[in-house]
Amino acid sequence: MPSYLEVGMVTIIRVFHKYSGLKGKLKKAELKDLINNEMNHFIMVKQHNKNETLDELFADLDQNGDLEIDFKEFITLIAMVTSHAVHRNLQTKLPLQDKQKIAYFIP
Ligand SMILES: [Ca+2]
Numbered sequence: 001m002p003s004y005l006e007v008g009m010v011t012i013i014r015v016f017h018k019y020s021g022l023k024g025k026l027k028k029a030e031l032k033d034l035i036n037n038e039m040n041h042f043i044m045v046k047q048h049n050k051n052e053t054l055d056e057l058f059a060d061l062d063q064n065g066d067l068e069i070d071f072k073e074f075i076t077l078i079a080m081v082t083s084h085a086v087h088r089n090l091q092t093k094l095p096l097q098d099k100q101k102i103a104y105f106i107p
Contacts, residue, residue, distance in 0.1 A: 016074055
């Protein structure tokens with residue numbers, strides 16, 4: 001029987017492929033949909049300057065500059081958000097208050 005961690009790892013892979021499709025890379029709109037649909041309890045997306053902050057995040061994640069997010073680059077986002085959650089001791093406090101969510105999108 002897989003462990004909770006292994007199930008979580010498989011879930012990350014499945015969610016990535018759900019949004020990236022067969023090409024295995026996320027375009028900016030796909031990353032935006034993934035964040036909005038799958039990470040909205042951990043990341044607060046402010047309506048104000050939403051596109052500007054998404055552009056900033058995308059540029060930070062796109063380490064090889066090919067204008068797409070591959071799995072290795074995506075896992076950086078997962079690590080960043082998960083690390084933030086550990087520091088906030090969030091595992092027992094879902095859903096979060098806005099002020100507890102990762103502040104990356106806040107200008
Ligand atoms: Ca890239």
